Amino acid sequence: MTMQSSLDIVARSATTTPSPSVRQGVEVAKLIDESKCIGCKACQVACSQWNELSDDIGTNVGVYDNPSDLTDKSWTLMRFTEVEDAAKGTMEWLIRKDGCMHCADPGCLKACPSPGAIIQYANGIVDFKQENCIGCGNCVTGCPFDIPRISKKDNKAYKCTLCSDRVSVGLEPACVKTCPTGAIVFGKKEDMVSYGNKRAGELKERGFQNAGLYNPAGVGGTHVMYVLKHADTPEKYAGLPNDPSISPLVSLWKGTLKPLAVFAMIGAVVGGFFHYMKVGPVEEKEDEKESA
């Protein structure tokens, strides 16, 4: 809980004044190297164990995804995709560890109406503060990656915290610590970018011409990044968006029109007041009254 008191915050939901942001830490990032992932789900287990989550037993939906989707109690999920190439007669098994991307420009935070329910730390972690969450679901509407889940138990929103509690005391996230193949690494964002690019270069040398780092600029970059063998077609990986950004509908909804509308509503009342003072009321004439 050190993070909560350390006040190294860059953005808070539904807040128009500056956040306590004098302390500026180093930006961190988690890098997930898809080419090294064996789909063992140890990261899912470590996440549940560290965060004291125990999801309900689900049902087998015919694929390896287990559970079948992210939930309020499953903050990370291996998504398995079989990609067939009819021309070559090959099949490829793509595995992506899904979860919050910790966007530099978080759509959830932009959409949230409750002050301080979503905060972005100076290190890049976007965290939900459930005690301030009112359960409206606007974060679901705002997220370009379909990550937040609303609990049926308490109507609060939950997602990956990037183990903000661990990171604040100098530990790596639980999934990083447990990954047996080293597919998940954690460190300074700039180090992770250069490491990711290096890994992509190695994959290219091995014949994966379209390998690359997934750090989408449309959301200002992310603090969870992927090394993908097919970075040109991220959609192959269970629908990872190619060029994600906050939806224009959400930007319009939460953009400059809102304060203008507040001014318009206040202006209508003030305008009415001055109209009355200038023009005066519409009244029956005295003689009309008498004759009536």
Place this chain on the structure above:
Amino acid sequence: MKTSNELQRYDDNTRMNHWAIALLFFAAGLSGLAFFHPSLFFLSGLFGGGTWSRILHPYLGVLMFLCFLGMYVRLWRENVINPQDKDWMAKAGEMLKGNKAGMPPVGKYNAGQKVVFWLMTGSLLVLLLTGILFWHAWFPDFPIWARRIGVLLHAFSAVVLVLTVIVHVYAAIWVKGTTRAMTRGTVSPGWAKMNHPLWYEEMTRK
């Protein structure tokens, strides 16, 4: 001080219907404005905090819509726009400057009142339909693109409704003798002759 020549404008049921809508408008409106912009979040305190506002707002809104349906059934025929309304609209600017002399005679409702009626009808319908799209407690499964359209149109029609109500309330304050139509049900003949001469004729012909 009821005199015999006062004109009945609204019966008891219509008035109670109107005030039920008015109260629900403030309840749903203030709880909704709490989420409209951070500067208005303090309004959630009136309803017991953010979570309670989120819980209550949609029920208040649905209730307001249902009450408005009663008003709609009662009043829609008298609010159908007719060709003379165009003339009234063209001269409305002069009237706002305080020059009421040139206004064409109107019946029970003038063009401005009719526009208010239809703006309220339209915005409430859009508020209901779009509100359902992101009423997470009951309808968590609408696709995210539908929720995005929903929140945008919901906020837009809420602004339209609030502005319309401000105009509606101001008109009642501005034109003296109007509010009693809704508080007591009757208006004076002088008021009717001046503001709704055709309706006055219709009422006195009986």
